[in-house]
Amino acid sequence: MRSVADVFVKHAKEALVEFYGANPKGNRDYSCVISAREVSRLAGLIDPAKVVIGGASAAFVFNRDQKTIDRFIGELSYGGGAVNQVNIHLFVESMPFGGVGPSGMGHYYGKYGFDMLTHAKTMFVAPPDVAIDHLFPPFTKEKNEALKLWFEY
Template sequence: IRDRVEGAAEESRLLLEERWDLIFFTGGTGVGRIVAQAAAKHLTPTVLELGGKSPCIIDRSADLEVTARRIAWGKFVNAGQTCIAPDYVLIPPDLKGRFTDLVQKAVKSFYGADARESSDYGRIINARHFERVSALAADGQVAFGGERDAASRFFAPTVITDAPLSSPLMQEEIFGPLLPLVDCPSIDEAIRFVRARPKPLALYSFAKDAAVNERVLAETSSGGAVANDVCVHFAAEGLPFGGVGDSGTGGYHGRASFDAFSHKKSVVKRPFALDMKLRYPPYAGKLGLFQRFL
């Protein structure tokens, strides 16, 4: 198909009523379910890249300054509006204060004393999402940041503590410059926390102790994962990118994209010669010969 259809919800709904060979969708989990339901009517295969709440797990052995800088970069690039942005941080309570200070230090080094003056810091995409992010910021305590301007849709890099786990901030994908910190004294508890929730699109584990990172990777499930960094797996040559469970199905990037958009049709071509009668009934007396070929 060479035609391109542009539009919004209504145009998408009409497209989903058609019969396709494949539907590829990038967006939120809620709309992903709508796409999957529509595709099921025609048994159309789908590739769904949906996002979710991608956690960062910080072990006591981690280099906290490098960890804070890398998480701050991944969280606040494009004002947090990327599907693989770190969504929240699981951290031992006694490290939380220093980590917050280090994130604030990193943000200042990236964007200056006032991020609204930086040409490297983005804005919230539209007014509706600005209001959504503003509402999420009301959950918990702002450790730093929180400044905003509705007219320009500027929302400062923000760290939040003590948000209730039942709050929208901790239940919905943030997709904005808010970074909640969650008290988590041990790796055991961090793994349990992640496993008790929908599988994320990405998971980030930070530890100098390689055994800790290996354990986190082995005992959690996510679309992708990175040890001691964030987001870089998205650009790693040769790696497929995609989700699992609520964060999506299927994968793409590089060779995986060709596989996703291809059907591997099995084809056998045979000559008319050597048409052995052994394959045809009646089979009485042929069992022994069949067994020789098995």
């Protein structure tokens, strides 16, 4: 019998190929880190034995069970995330990116120090089965123009 994790990994790999093709790194819509120094730094932080595909400092959960969602939000450490969506929290300027470890450092005094020590965490919750097509590849000129309107709003 396959575990839920095995099924998830299988579907995640299928989705990666569906969005970016058999060679995602060769697809111009596939995100990458620009600085070679940062690539080396990030690679040193990742345990390759635990990465099944990709790797990031954000976290996402797809679930209908509120207890599972509450546990995900309350017990995991990550800079930002979403429920039933991916990366949408990056488009909402009023939602902070809390950061984890060194990426969460930087404000030490007054309200900023208090905020830093409380570990603000961004969480966008969307209804299940809702897809925002503009967030999925291919990133066409029309999609990019529509996303520009979101930023201007």
